Amino acid sequence: MLDDISLKILKILQKKARIPNVEVARQVGMAPSAVLERIRKLEKQGFIDGYEVRLNPERFSRSLVAFITIKTHSENDGPGFVATLTSLPEVQEIHYISGADGYLLKVRVQHPAALAAFIHEKILPAGAVESTQTAIVLSTFKESAQIPIEISDTDGM
Template identity: 55%
Template structure:
């Protein structure tokens, strides 16, 4: 069960995962050992699923974002296509969706040429794929993996 203090801890960690435990303890009004124990419990329960560093894609020349809508030619290809898409280094997200398409995939690439090469060489020819529609993002106004915690009732 998540209580108010655990929600506060989760909120702090979502803002800055590398914040010192002592600072988290100060902000929530607990001893550092109690905060560490709560964090370990949240990790064990699977509520905290891991920690990531957010890299600046522009500085690493990976600032082209594309969304692919992928249609399958047969439903039984779903698992193998999902696994193949997930294994590609440029793939950031793979979502199985409702509607006419089967997948919505987010790729991050260095250029249109590289994106085209990835789609043609590694995606379009996968067994089970009928169609690929590619949409290139012209600008990104928000990109986050944060989960809103204010609506969660302890």
């Protein structure tokens, strides 16, 4: 179990991963060296998986987001099929879901024609696909990879 200071550090880093260590230390009331030691420990323990830059998709002509559900012929198609999906750069997320459909993909492409080509040239030829359903995102109001962190004290963090 993590203590409140470690949780505060994680919450701060989640909002701004490039925040200077000195600023994190100021916000949690610790010495910068102690904060750095905690961060390294959190990384080693697997609480921090890595640090990523969020790029603006529109600057790369990747403004169309779609969710594709895929029903496969059998549950045995899983590992090889997932490996194929994982290798596709357009695919941002792959989830195995409950219900009639087996997989839910989040994909990002340039435009509707690119989406159609992606489905017909990359998804359907994968062999395991029985059917697909696609929903195109019209507006995005929130998109975040942040995990809710509950801290026992109420200091506004």
